[in-house]
Amino acid sequence: MASPQMRAQxxxxxxxxxxxxxxxxxxxxxxxIAAERADEIFPILVEEIVGxxxxxxxxxxxxxxxxxxxPVAALNCPKTYQQRFNTALWQGENPIVGVxxxxxxxxxxxxxxxxxxxxxxPIVYRNRTVCWEAERERRFECLAVANYHAPRRLELQExxxxxxxxxxxxxxxxxxxxxxxxxxxIEQLRQLIELANRYLARxxxxxxxxxxxxxxxxxxxxxxxxxxSMADPVxxxxxxxxxxxxxKAAERFFKVPEQEVTEGAARAVELNNMLFSAALSxxxxxxxxxxxxxxxxxxxxxxxxVLFEAVSAPSYSSDGMRTGLVTVMRDVxxxxxxxxxxxxxxxxxxxxxxxxxxxxxxLNMVIENVGDPxxxxxxxxxxxxxxxxxxxxxxxxxxxxxxxxxxxxxxEELDPKIIKNxxxxxxYLTNFTFSFVSKDTGSIRLYQPGxxxxxxxxxxxxxxxxxxxxxxxxxxxxxxxxxxxxLEQLKLERRMLEIEKFxxxxxxxxxxxxxxxxxxxxxxxAIHLLQGQVKPTGEAVYDILKKETERVARIxxxxxxxxxxxxxxxxxxxxxxVEDTLTLFNRQLERAGIHVERDLGKLPPIVGSADQIRQVxxxxxxxxxxxxxxxxxxxxxxxxxxHPAHTGGRLVVRNHHxxxxxxxxxxxxxxxxxxxxxxxxxxxxxxxEPFVSTKGExxxxxxxxxxxxxxxxxxxxxxxxSKLGQGTVFMIDLPVVR
Amino acid sequence: xxSRKPRVLIVDDEASVLVTYRMILEQQGYEPTAVLxxxxxxxxVEKTDFDLLxxxxxxEESHTGFEIFEVARSRTPDVPCVLLTGYASHEAVxxxxxxxxxxxxxxxxxxxxxxxxxxxxxxGHGKQKAxxx
Numbered sequence: 116m117a118s119p120q121m122r123a124q125x126x127x128x129x130x131x132x133x134x135x136x137x138x139x140x141x142x143x144x145x146x147x148i149a150a151e152r153a154d155e156i157f158p159i160l161v162e163e164i165v166g167x168x169x170x171x172x173x174x175x176x177x178x179x180x181x182x183x184x185x186p187v188a189a190l191n192c193p194k195t196y197q198q199r200f201n202t203a204l205w206q207g208e209n210p211i212v213g214v215x216x217x218x219x220x221x222x223x224x225x226x227x228x229x230x231x232x233x234x235x236x237p238i239v240y241r242n243r244t245v246c247w248e249a250e251r252e253r254r255f256e257c258l259a260v261a262n263y264h265a266p267r268r269l270e271l272q273e274x275x276x277x278x279x280x281x282x283x284x285x286x287x288x289x290x291x292x293x294x295x296x297x298x299x300x301i302e303q304l305r306q307l308i309e310l311a312n313r314y315l316a317r318x319x320x321x322x323x324x325x326x327x328x329x330x331x332x333x334x335x336x337x338x339x340x341x342x343x344s345m346a347d348p349v350x351x352x353x354x355x356x357x358x359x360x361x362x363k364a365a366e367r368f369f370k371v372p373e374q375e376v377t378e379g380a381a382r383a384v385e386l387n388n389m390l391f392s393a394a395l396s397x398x399x400x401x402x403x404x405x406x407x408x409x410x411x412x413x414x415x416x417x418x419x420x421v422l423f424e425a426v427s428a429p430s431y432s433s434d435g436m437r438t439g440l441v442t443v444m445r446d447v448x449x450x451x452x453x454x455x456x457x458x459x460x461x462x463x464x465x466x467x468x469x470x471x472x473x474x475x476x477x478l479n480m481v482i483e484n485v486g487d488p489x490x491x492x493x494x495x496x497x498x499x500x501x502x503x504x505x506x507x508x509x510x511x512x513x514x515x516x517x518x519x520x521x522x523x524x525x526x527e528e529l530d531p532k533i534i535k536n537x538x539x540x541x542x543y544l545t546n547f548t549f550s551f552v553s554k555d556t557g558s559i560r561l562y563q564p565g566x567x568x569x570x571x572x573x574x575x576x577x578x579x580x581x582x583x584x585x586x587x588x589x590x591x592x593x594x595x596x597x598x599x600x601x602l603e604q605l606k607l608e609r610r611m612l613e614i615e616k617f618x619x620x621x622x623x624x625x626x627x628x629x630x631x632x633x634x635x636x637x638x639x640x641a642i643h644l645l646q647g648q649v650k651p652t653g654e655a656v657y658d659i660l661k662k663e664t665e666r667v668a669r670i671x672x673x674x675x676x677x678x679x680x681x682x683x684x685x686x687x688x689x690x691x692x693v694e695d696t697l698t699l700f701n702r703q704l705e706r707a708g709i710h711v712e713r714d715l716g717k718l719p720p721i722v723g724s725a726d727q728i729r730q731v732x733x734x735x736x737x738x739x740x741x742x743x744x745x746x747x748x749x750x751x752x753x754x755x756x757x758h759p760a761h762t763g764g765r766l767v768v769r770n771h772h773x774x775x776x777x778x779x780x781x782x783x784x785x786x787x788x789x790x791x792x793x794x795x796x797x798x799x800x801x802x803x804e805p806f807v808s809t810k811g812e813x814x815x816x817x818x819x820x821x822x823x824x825x826x827x828x829x830x831x832x833x834x835x836x837s838k839l840g841q842g843t844v845f846m847i848d849l850p851v852v853r
Numbered sequence: 854x855x856s857r858k859p860r861v862l863i864v865d866d867e868a869s870v871l872v873t874y875r876m877i878l879e880q881q882g883y884e885p886t887a888v889l890x891x892x893x894x895x896x897x898v899e900k901t902d903f904d905l906l907x908x909x910x911x912x913e914e915s916h917t918g919f920e921i922f923e924v925a926r927s928r929t930p931d932v933p934c935v936l937l938t939g940y941a942s943h944e945a946v947x948x949x950x951x952x953x954x955x956x957x958x959x960x961x962x963x964x965x966x967x968x969x970x971x972x973x974x975x976x977g978h979g980k981q982k983a984x985x986x
């Protein structure tokens with residue numbers, strides 16, 4: 116503890132102490148030196164003063180914080196006497212305050228009862244040499260020394276040491292003297308008080324150190340608590356990387372557990388220490404004062420690997436000496452794992468984003484190339500997306516603020532006709548978005564800037580719902596029907612032309628047939644007239660002549676049938692044609708005992724030739740009737756008419772409208788079904804070819820061929836289903852033209 | 854009148870057709886008057902009360918069988934008439950039906966031809982008898 120320097124100083128001090136003791140009794144010196152605490156000094160001092168023969172003595176201490184003065188030790192002093200010394204530094208009228216301020220001992224006359232004088236001696240914390248702290252910190256601003264060398268007026272603010280921050284003490288020793296005190300008595304008193312102050316100064320310093328030590332203990336235990344309560348391992352190492360202290364969290368890795376000392380645990384601790392030491396060394400080599408490093412250690416108890424981020428900072432003593440290294444380790448296992456997961460998710464997200472981007476590009480390409488205007492609106496019926504064709508009609512969507520209500524660009528920049536278009540669209544979108552239907556079709560008249568005309572667009576809309584079932588978006592596709600209409604018109608015209616051509620062919624056939632007809636009539640009659648007059652050898656020839664003539668007659672009759680009608684192309688009511696035809700054949704059907712069922716729907720008008728369609732129906736009805744003809748054994752044809760019940764079968768004529776997607780157009784379907792003999796499967800394939808017949812010599816084979824031609828010319832579809840012995844169904848679909 | 858053969862007027866502008874009709878009618882026991890033109894037909898109608906008139910629809914110079922029927926009916930309102938035609942418009946057929954005129958389409962099936970004539974002549978006789986007595 117003592118340095119050689121200090122010893123040299125104390126040698127110098129010794130003779131002074133010897134010299135001072137000359138007037139002080141050995142007993143007093145011994146008592147004072149035996150005192151162990153500062154507060155023992157003043158009682159001893161007053162006792163020794165009274166022991167010297169003075170009647171009474173007291174010590175009034177100055178509170179150097181508040182400046183108040185009050186007695187702290189007294190002998191033979193009644194309370195009232197003591198109260199005289201209850202004062203304060205600023206009460207200058209009090210004689211002892213004057214002495215304290217001047218810091219000079221003085222004899223004050225007539226202060227004690229009975230007119231006796233008092234001796235007042237101020238004492239303050241002082242010392243001849245600097246204290247340990249000032250010494251160690253190599254500072255010489257020690258308050259004790261300052262007070263020793265330059266006794267000044269006592270000032271409160273000066274009585275705190277600038278080195279050790281210690282507040283000094285100050286007091287006045289008051290002794291009542293006899294009426295005539297001797298010089299020796301005063302000197303004796305002065306020496307005793309000085310000696311006491313000398314011991315007091317030392318003990319006061321010791322007390323100060325003791326208090327300081329206690330404060331430090333508290334601080335240390337607080338720091339320990341802080342350190343131990345840290346969940347992260349904290350290690351303090353010396354310059355050789357040896358552990359000075361560590362917290363419990365660190366012991367888990369660097370100390371063999373006391374309860375279960377296994378070989379594995381010992382090896383783990385050894386490994387951890389090596390790794391830690393290596394990490395510290397490499398950090399030291401890297402040179403920076405603060406460094407961090409990743410370190411994988413093994414949890415000795417759990418056996419798991421834990422990834423730490425070790426952050427080290429050197430610690431210094433107050434005089435700037437490097438005392439070691441504090442390392443705090445943070446468990447980043449979870450953090451790193453989370454980090455890795457985040458990175459993996461990020462790359463996955465990027466991939467997904469790329470996919471979505473590609474999808475979106477593809478979708479945009481599709482939308483831009485659809486060739487029809489497309490409108491996407493949000494759940495509040497605000498337009499959010501338009502394809503280029505849609506932009507032509509409605510202006511652009513303000514892309515910086517989609518769906519903010521402004522929708523397309525500012526109105527003043529647009530053609531008023533475009534605004535009108537938008538108003539029409541918005542009104543439709545609002546209706547659709549807040550309706551209960553999820554799909555809608557309709558039409559809208561819009562101004563088309565390209566052709567500078569108003570055009571009717573066909574409109575189809577659908578809703579996209581979000582997860583809560585709310586409308587997220589609506590998509591509307593417009594179709595320019597004018598182009599479609601033109602095409603339709605063209606088709607219709609072509610069809611009309613075909614019908615006309617067919618009619619012309621029919622007329623030609625009719626003209627030829629008519630010209631052939633009269634000679635045919637004569638030939639036929641002539642053959643009839645020859646009946647019975649032919650020689651037996653010529654009868655075979657006569658039969659051929661008769662049979663073939665009849666066949667030619669049938670063909671001529673059929674061909675005349677095509678021409679028999681006036682040819683007018685226009686719109687007509689199919690139901691009227693059906694009724695006409697059935698009326699025309701009513702008698703024949705009734706005679707054949709055929710029950711007719713009609714099931715006629717409400718139909719839109721058909722465009723074409725009513726006469727040709729009548730021809731179709733006639734041919735089909737005649738075929739049906741013929742297929743249901745009663746067997747020859749059933750007697751003559753006339754006999755059937757007498758049967759009230761319909762035994763000859765059933766003819767069903769049924770039609771209905773098959774609406775198109777717009778609900779109006781589409782097709783008209785006509786079914787003609789019978790319960791007749793049906794057609795063989797092989798026959799069906801060629802049923803619509805010319806000169807093919809199931810009726811043998813009675814048929815011309817032209818009926819279905821003509822039916823097919825007419826239906827084709829009308830842009831219709833013709834289908835037949837038949838089962839031998841059960842019946843036949845003809846299905847005709849005719850287009851409804853706008 | 855059991856002895857008198859039913860008198861039938863047959864008009865057709867085609868001679869060969871007309872001849873064969875006449876021959877068939879004679880063969881069947883009728884007394885046919887066969888003429889080629891509407892003019893001849895009209896004069897025949899003026900002279901004779903026929904039991905049956907059979908006229909081709911189109912005659913010479915856009916004359917039609919309907920003219921002859923009209924004249925004949927003005928004399929004998931109930932005389933049965935048959936319109937013979939290779940082709941007939943709907944209007945013509947409707948007109949015939951409206952006037953109670955039977956229509957036979959050429960080429961005519963001989964059986965149908967004969968049965969139609971027989972039916973009509975018989976019904977015409979019935980009426981004439983009824984009106985005569």
